[in-house]
Structures are given as C-alpha cells and as structure tokens.
Amino acid sequence: MNMINKNKINILVVDDEDSITSFIKMGLEAEGYNVYTASDGIGAMALARKLKPEIIILDIMMPGMDGYEVCDEIKKLMKTSIIMLTAKDEIDARVKGLNSGADDYMIKPFSFKELLARINARLRNIFPELNSLIPIGDFLIDNGAHEISFRDKTLKLSVTEYNLLKYLLINNGLVLSKASIIENVWCNDFNGEENIVEVYIRYLRDKLGDKEHKIIFTVRGVGYRMTI
Structure with a gap:
C-alpha cells in the first residue's frame, strides 16, 4: 500500500x-x-x-x-x-x-x-x-482506480458521489459549507440549487448505512463534517 x-x-x-x-x-x-x-x-x-x-x-x-x-x-x-x-x-x-x-x-x-x-x-x-492509496479511518481512497472502499468493500459510486465523498474524506474533521462543496465537487458544471448537496449527501449516507448521521455529520446552518 x-x-x-x-x-x-x-x-x-x-x-x-x-x-x-x-x-x-x-x-x-x-x-x-x-x-x-x-x-x-x-x-x-x-x-x-x-x-x-x-x-x-x-x-x-x-x-x-x-x-x-x-x-x-x-x-x-x-x-x-x-x-x-x-x-x-x-x-x-x-x-x-x-x-x-x-x-x-x-x-x-x-x-x-x-x-x-x-x-x-x-x-x-x-x-x-504523495500517495495513490489514501487510508482514512474505515475508508480507502484509490486514486488510480477512482474507487473508494468502506470497511474493505468497494462502494458503487457515481462520478459525483465519488468526488463528493473524496472531498469530505480528505477534509475529515473540518466543517465544509455547501458553497465550498459545490465549488470543489461540481466546479463549473453546477447550474442548480444548493439543495443538490443535501440530495447527494443522502445518497452517500444510504450507501454507507449512515442512518444516524454519525459518519457524515450535519452542522446546522453551516454545512457538513466527516467524523471518522
């Protein structure tokens, strides 16, 4: 590794x-x-x-x-x-x-x-x-394969889901606003509303089994923080 x-x-x-x-x-x-x-x-x-x-x-x-x-x-x-x-x-x-x-x-x-x-x-x-494989808690980002594993299982992610989860992970512990997420994940391809972030956060939580929001934590009025 x-x-x-x-x-x-x-x-x-x-x-x-x-x-x-x-x-x-x-x-x-x-x-x-x-x-x-x-x-x-x-x-x-x-x-x-x-x-x-x-x-x-x-x-x-x-x-x-x-x-x-x-x-x-x-x-x-x-x-x-x-x-x-x-x-x-x-x-x-x-x-x-x-x-x-x-x-x-x-x-x-x-x-x-x-x-x-x-x-x-x-x-x-x-x-x-500095690294093509980045272990963060129970996650493993594989930059080469463009994949993310969670507890040794590769997640089935769309391109946007991958980019969003990776952005959350590499900023683990930091609170990220919706604006910063849109800027860094959607870049110039974004033409919609900020609630698209909530939609994709929900997709990720479903795939992670994060029903209680203990992995992706909502900071009310601010944004989201990965807590691993």
Whole structure:
C-alpha cells in the first residue's frame, strides 16, 4: 500500500513565541513528521530555501519580515502549503494572509487536533502525488482506480458521489459549507440549487448505512463534517 511516509514530510513552524513552536514541534514529531522551527521571517526564509518544506505554519506578527512578506516570497520560490496563525480580532489580517498566498489559517488559541486535521487536509489537497492509496479511518481512497472502499468493500459510486465523498474524506474533521462543496465537487458544471448537496449527501449516507448521521455529520446552518 502506497501511503504518505510522514518521516519524509518536512514541516516548518515559524513563530516568535517559543511556547507555541515547542508545543507544535513536540506534537507533530510524535505524529512522525520532521519539524523545524524559526523565530523570525529572515530565519524562516533561510530554512524554507534549504528544506523546501511541504507545510509551513506561519505566524503573522513577527520581528523583521512579517508573515505576509514571508508568505509572498516563499510562494514565489516553491510549491508548499502555508497555514497562517492569527489572533481572534485580526479578521482583516486573515483576509490579507489568504490574499498573499496562504492556503489556510488558524485562530489562536487552537487545539492541536484541529491543527493536525488541517495539515492532513492540506497534504491531501496540495500534494496528491504523495500517495495513490489514501487510508482514512474505515475508508480507502484509490486514486488510480477512482474507487473508494468502506470497511474493505468497494462502494458503487457515481462520478459525483465519488468526488463528493473524496472531498469530505480528505477534509475529515473540518466543517465544509455547501458553497465550498459545490465549488470543489461540481466546479463549473453546477447550474442548480444548493439543495443538490443535501440530495447527494443522502445518497452517500444510504450507501454507507449512515442512518444516524454519525459518519457524515450535519452542522446546522453551516454545512457538513466527516467524523471518522
């Protein structure tokens, strides 16, 4: 089985607070990743050039080069996924970060479990070439065969059902809005109403035997979350 080899994944954590970098480094190393840290933008740039990390966790407010500058420069140099760290009241900062090339953001304080879910989602989305077979809980995504198995049985899925289930799975643990699902699953082929998402979620639940909605969980007023 061709799975992601975590000890070949480099993650760079950039923050001027030692307590944050130590906390993240300890947790990610326990997960099997190679983790490096920097306390300022200039140090981050030097390490990024040397390591070419797959993931960069980047604070915005730092001495010297701030997170925006670092993000912009790194995105020009290499293929990587950047998760920016922001404070609760920095709404404009989060928007600016995403506009500067960041792939995701997290609001301080955050849980390590959520950070790990976001890292895994970014790896699956940005670097699909890292693995052709992706095991996620009781599921196995086979990118080569365009199939998904559940508890060792291959599911009979239409193209849309496959794309929807795969999108839910690679973002396991994250709440996905109907708008984001339509954008990523239907892309430019969508001309209908948002309730088409509900229809296909129901199809998937039927095929998974998810009568109590414990696998695909509805977050009322927001969207759906895979909980495996």
